[in-house]
Amino acid sequence: MVAGESGLSGRLGWYARRLQSMEKGEIRWRAEQVLHRFRLKTDDHHALKVPSWEQALESFRAGADRPVFLDRDRARAIAEREPELVAGLVAAADRVAEYSFSFFGYPEVSLHRPVDWHHDPFTDRRWPDAPSHRIDHRVASGDVKWIWELNRLQHLPLLAQAWLFTGDNRYSAAAFEHLDTWIDQNPFGQGIAWRGAFEAGLRSVSIAVALQGLRDAPELTSDRYRRIVGVLAESAHRCWTERSLFSSANNHLVGEMAGLAVVATMFPELRSAQAWECDSVKVLCGEAGKQILPDGVGAEQSVGYQMATVELLHLVAALLYQRDGRAPAEIADAIRRSSEFLSAAVGDEDPDPRYGDNDQEFALRLGPEPVRSIRDHLGVVSALGWGASGPAAQSKTLSARWFGSIAASDREARSESSAPNAGEANQSFFAPDGGLVVLRRGRRRTTMDVGRLGYLSIAAHGHADALAVTVSDGGMDVIGDPGTGSYYQHPDWRTVMRGTRAHATVCIDGHDQSTIGGPFLWTQHAQVRVRGVDLDAGIVDAEHDGYTRLPGRITHRRWLIAPPGESSQLVVDWITGTGSHEVRTCWPIDPSVHVTRAGDARVLLRDDVPIGRILHAATALVRCDDSNGDEQRSLGWWSERLEDRVPAWWLSSVCAAELPVAVATLISLADGAVTTADLRVAVAGDIIEVSWFQDSHRVAVDVRVDRAASITRRTDD
Secondary structure, eight states: OOTTOOHHHHHHHHHHHHHHTSOHHHHHHHHHHHHHTTSOOOOOTTOBSSSOHHHHHHHHHHTTTSOOOSOHHHHHHHHHHOHHHHHHHHHHHHHHHTTEEOOTTSOOEEOOSSOOTTEETTTTEEOOOSBGGGOOTTSSSSOHHHHHHHHTTTTHHHHHHHHHHHOOHHHHHHHHHHHHHHHHHOOTTBSGGGSSHHHHHHHHHHHHHHHHHTTTOTTOOHHHHHHHHHHHHHHHHHHHHTOOOGGGOSHHHHHHHHHHHHHHHHOTTBTTHHHHHHHHHHHHHHHHHHHBOTTSOBTTSOHHHHHHHHHHHHHHHHHHHHHHSOOOHHHHHHHHHHHHHHHHHHTTTOOOOOOSOOOOOOSSOOSSOSSOOHHHHHHHHTTTTSSOOSGGGOOOOHHHHHHHHHOSSSOOOOOOOOSTTTTOTTOOEEETTTTEEEEEETTEEEEEEOSOSOSTTTOTTOOSOTTOEEEEETTEEEEOOOOOOOSSSOHHHHHHHTSSTTSSSEEETTBOSSEEEETTEEEEOOOEEEEEEETTTTEEEEEEOTTTTSTTOOEEEEEEEOOTTOSEEEEEEEEESSSEEEEEEEEEBOTTOEEEEETTEEEEEETTEEEEEEEEEESSOOEEOOEESBTTTTBSEEOSSTTOOEEOEEEEEEEEEESOEEEEEEEEOSTTOSOEEEEEEEEETTEEEEEEEETTEEEEEEEETTSTTOEEEEEEO
């Protein structure tokens, strides 16, 4: 719901806005889905090709005609090579075996035995035992993300690995006890765990991979095998018949098809397996080209979901490669494009770029790490030779070791990537399809977001951050994206942290650039126009139309000017239109940085050592409006994990004036060695004139508004 809505009116309003985002074909398809729930099902997707479940289990244990991921021999080799990684895994499995779970930013909690898979221990709420399609998770109290995470059963592969590494039947017994109770409590289509095919898809991956690792366990009887494979078959059926299409066909569709493909390839004795594999791989090949753009950026405008999507594609490709000796070219190429872009974005030491939503989603949990960094991700997808192979891909995780063990030799030859500047670490580049400019000067990385809001008509995981600028220096963020905050538990966090004020861009009259229609719905999208990018000169010139809906038809144009060899970077904002408006520039600061005032400058300090200064000036009277941990406005916060945040400086300069207005922001990072002061800005005809003192020199910059990326800079003694 939009902030402030509740009850029936809020639900009806959300449905009305959601309908507006759909095409006629989608509305018709969704109506057919509703009718489908009431039809009698005559197909038997649990049927086997072999005469009995005993024979099916025998083939499964032998690994016949299927890829085998978790394997005892490979486990032994990994344990010999990586004893520290294995020790961490076993410690995590011990906690799970003792019914201790920790998700997102919530504290670790010990659940009762047996687990009540419908109970939320933080609200003491039990989700209803009702048909899943009748449960409206959007208006329920409590956090549905937590209960979904528990029901994804992504801890089962941890228990399976611990059993393979140690031979201790305590782990296999715990895994089967969890599976038995889950199946008992979650009949097909009943309860919150079956709410959505995406949940069924991710859970299928966890169960299938774990079951393979446990195929020799004494607890795996033919009757238990039949029950578990029955759940996988029902899940696969739902992944196909209830798959996400049209405006919902984002990472959810990839998760659903990956779950379907994993079941089909690992359990070929199911009668529908061949058709499921054909259908799912065909869809995944198509989605690989749609969701990973030609320049390697994720179409959802979210680094977190890009990694999750690629790892789902990578898992399917790895299984097909192990079985057939090759993987679909469309999927392998998407993995390459993505990994080369991400590798170029982080370079040798830069922090992960942060934009869009991130719920720390895993395709498959094979290690104890609570989150996956880009370097961890690159280590995984490079293990079979499809990803970038530079320094950023050298992170050691159990996930990377398991994938690497599939085929240590005889790897597919690399193909040329279409990603710009692929493999060129520590270089400036422009990804035009995804809309990200990266400027590098020594150990400093500056980015500017010139991309679209998000993917498809709902842009579910995009943030209203058009033209946002971030700066990192020496491997640490200085100005950045404050993160996601919350999905369901804190609606006020959700509204603010995906909105414009939370990001390093300009907010007009307190409005977001794009219009929020719900927690995962945007009904109006700001469109960005790139006027010019000059990587050598360090200039980006772009504008967006998100505020043309306001009185006065306002346009925001921004120049980022970061010339080589200079310690200072200049951001110039040009707000045009008619009427009087509030113009606010926002700068979220990393929580490791403290801010003090010195005259007209904000001084940035880390560990009490000055690292830089920020100055503001405008063609109108400007005032400072800074926050740090503001509970009332939910500003001045930084979120590393979902449902967690810490106070951080949020710097803002505000002016209310007749348009047009020019605002200049000078960002100087030079370990306190360079002094900047007396920033001024004026407009003369088609030129915005900006000047300041840097040490004992006057620096002047002329910005031509009638030309693209036309900047003149001079220094006067």
